[in-house]
Amino acid sequence: MLKSEMYYLKKFSSYDDLKEAIIYYIDYYNNHRYQKRLNSMTPIEYRIHLLESIA
Secondary structure: OOHHOHHHOOOOOOOHHHHHHHHHHHHHHHOOOHHHHHOOOOOHHHHHHHHHOOO
């Protein structure tokens, strides 16, 4: 997923640029990208939902 949505779409001029883009994408994926398989929640929202349901 990371490769197809981020890596292959852009040329990076340095290792630091690539590293920064990966860190940004991981944050985006976990906190802002809604996923149908997680009941249209982000991974973080889904984890919180699961923790609240067992508490």
